[in-house]
Amino acid sequence: MASGKVLLVTDRGLERGWKTAFAAQGFDLDTRPDSTRAIELIDTEGLDAVVIRPPLRGEKVEEVLAALRLTTPRVPVVIVDPEVTPREVFEICRTSSAEYHFDARSPGPLAGTVRQVVERSRAARSGPPTGSIDAILGQAAITRELRATVLKIARSAATTILLLGESGTGKDLVAHALHESSPRAAAAFVPINCSAIPEALLESELFGHEPGAFTDAKTLKLGLLELANGGTVFLDEVAELSMPIQAKILRFLEERTLKRLGGTRDIPVDLRIISGTHVDLEEAVSLQRFRQDLFFRLQVVPVHLPPLRERVEDIPVLARHFLDTLNLRFHKRFGGFAPDAMRRLVEHLWPGNIRELKNAVERVVLLEDGSSIESSMLDFLRPALEATRPEPVSVSQPPDRASLRWDDLELDTLLRALEQCHGNQSEAARRLGVSRDTVRHRINKFGIRLETRAIVTLPLDRRLPAREAESGS
Numbered sequence: 043m044a045s046g047k048v049l050l051v052t053d054r055g056l057e058r059g060w061k062t063a064f065a066a067q068g069f070d071l072d073t074r075p076d077s078t079r080a081i082e083l084i085d086t087e088g089l090d091a092v093v094i095r096p097p098l099r100g101e102k103v104e105e106v107l108a109a110l111r112l113t114t115p116r117v118p119v120v121i122v123d124p125e126v127t128p129r130e131v132f133e134i135c136r137t138s139s140a141e142y143h144f145d146a147r148s149p150g151p152l153a154g155t156v157r158q159v160v161e162r163s164r165a166a167r168s169g170p171p172t173g174s175i176d177a178i179l180g181q182a183a184i185t186r187e188l189r190a191t192v193l194k195i196a197r198s199a200a201t202t203i204l205l206l207g208e209s210g211t212g213k214d215l216v217a218h219a220l221h222e223s224s225p226r227a228a229a230a231f232v233p234i235n236c237s238a239i240p241e242a243l244l245e246s247e248l249f250g251h252e253p254g255a256f257t258d259a260k261t262l263k264l265g266l267l268e269l270a271n272g273g274t275v276f277l278d279e280v281a282e283l284s285m286p287i288q289a290k291i292l293r294f295l296e297e298r299t300l301k302r303l304g305g306t307r308d309i310p311v312d313l314r315i316i317s318g319t320h321v322d323l324e325e326a327v328s329l330q331r332f333r334q335d336l337f338f339r340l341q342v343v344p345v346h347l348p349p350l351r352e353r354v355e356d357i358p359v360l361a362r363h364f365l366d367t368l369n370l371r372f373h374k375r376f377g378g379f380a381p382d383a384m385r386r387l388v389e390h391l392w393p394g395n396i397r398e399l400k401n402a403v404e405r406v407v408l409l410e411d412g413s414s415i416e417s418s419m420l421d422f423l424r425p426a427l428e429a430t431r432p433e434p435v436s437v438s439q440p441p442d443r444a445s446l447r448w449d450d451l452e453l454d455t456l457l458r459a460l461e462q463c464h465g466n467q468s469e470a471a472r473r474l475g476v477s478r479d480t481v482r483h484r485i486n487k488f489g490i491r492l493e494t495r496a497i498v499t500l501p502l503d504r505r506l507p508a509r510e511a512e513s514g515s
């Protein structure tokens with residue numbers, strides 16, 4: 043029987059027979075009196091389930107539950123409370139995925155229930171992501187804050203939200219979670235990648251058209267906005283919208299009605315718009331590539347998704363999660379990561395963020411075999427630090443210029459990828475787990491010249507003055 047760890051949150055301590063009853067189901071049982079102490083334990087050890095049993099030290103069951111949901115959203119919770127009314131059970135089960143167990147007299151049947159709940163949760167976790175807030179994994183303080191924010195703003199069904207974050211930080215995931223946790227969850231969630239639909243088609247895709255609106259418009263076609271009525275539209279890569287379409291979206295946001303192409307009628311449409319971008323929209327506004335009025339309309343509530351390097355505490359949880367799902371997908375049996383392999387993952391800088399981490403784990407699980415992921419299997423993740431740059435940064439740079447060092451690391455990672463791919467940008471993007479746009483953008487930013495397919499040169503003359511100027515500021 044697989045072994046696991048269960049946390050009992052109660053102010054009663056461990057009563058006689060409880061540890062044995064859980065051990066018989068393969069669980070090590072530990073106890074804490076309140077949510078704060080429970081979370082301290084959860085932070086240091088993985089958990090398979092939490093049992094909440096009143097009395098709790100100065101807290102209600104719902105309070106402990108809410109605190110746990112923000113910390114370990116996916117851990118199954120069983121509440122043991124013989125005193126609770128059916129109405130309270132209904133309320134709690136409606137808003138969380140906790141289960142109830144009413145019989146607190148003997149721990150044996152409870153341990154059996156916990157076993158079943160854990161098995162069900164393991165099976166569910168191997169399925170596709172749920173799209174709910176629980177799918178946003180991570181323990182870091184900023185990730186918890188992110189979950190709390192998502193939960194809060196999801197509830198106000200009309201608020202317009204702008205998701206800002208580098209490539210691979212989870213914008214799609216969060217947009218989906220916002221929808222799933224909102225009162226609009228029963229209606230459609232329509233993600234639209236503004237950069238993937240050709241400009242000429244985008245307008246009719248969004249707004250639809252009447253028959254005969256243009257040559258190819260034979261029949262009536264409903265646009266994506268109209269199809270999403272009642273639900274949520276996620277306008278991803280919103281910075282890519284052309285000026286004419288920006289004007290139309292602005293009008294839609296102001297009037298909440300749309301006209302199909304070739305139509306005359308104003309059709310009321312009720313939806314929430316979430317938009318997403320990895321570029322600096324304010325800069326796009328100042329460069330007059332993005333309308334300022336639309337920018338203000340879209341970012342009623344801006345949500346920043348931090349890059350993975352700013353939440354390294356999330357790396358073990360995410361890596362473990364990807365390992366579990368990929369083991370199943372590729373029929374492998376990796377039990378976990380060797381400590382030095384995990385250290386390597388935690389120390390890597392992940393310019394492609396969570397997507398890059400996922401791709402890295404996928405690559406190892408697919409190509410390697412064994413019972414645990416060893417450090418040597420991660421050799422393709424050469425730390426950007428051992429770069430081949432001629433000048434060590436320390437001579438002229440104060441060591442605390444984190445942003446400068448980050449640029450250097452990013453540059454080195456990019457150069458190495460380009461070298462390995464003989465200057466092929468698409469291939470480099472794929473290896474790094476980032477979009478081709480990101481690669482292109484960085485190439486411009488660093489002034490890298492790609493001469494013939496084999497040679498990658500960096501004009502040092504362009505980099506050095508910039509660095510000196512920064513270090514003097």
Ligand SMILES: Nc1ncnc2c1ncn2[C@@H]1O[C@H](COP(=O)(O)OP(=O)(O)OP(=O)(O)O)[C@@H](O)[C@H]1O
Binds near residue numbers: 207
């Ligand atoms: N907190 C998280 N927990 C679990 N999985 C995550 C988390 N954040 C991101 N992921 C996963 O990482 C991958 C990349 O996330 P996502 O596609 O949402 O990023 P993105 O910001 O939309 O990237 P891009 O700008 O490239 O479109 C997805 O497979 C997603 O499920």
Ligand SMILES: [Mg+2]
Binds near residue numbers: 213214278
């Ligand atoms: Mg995306």
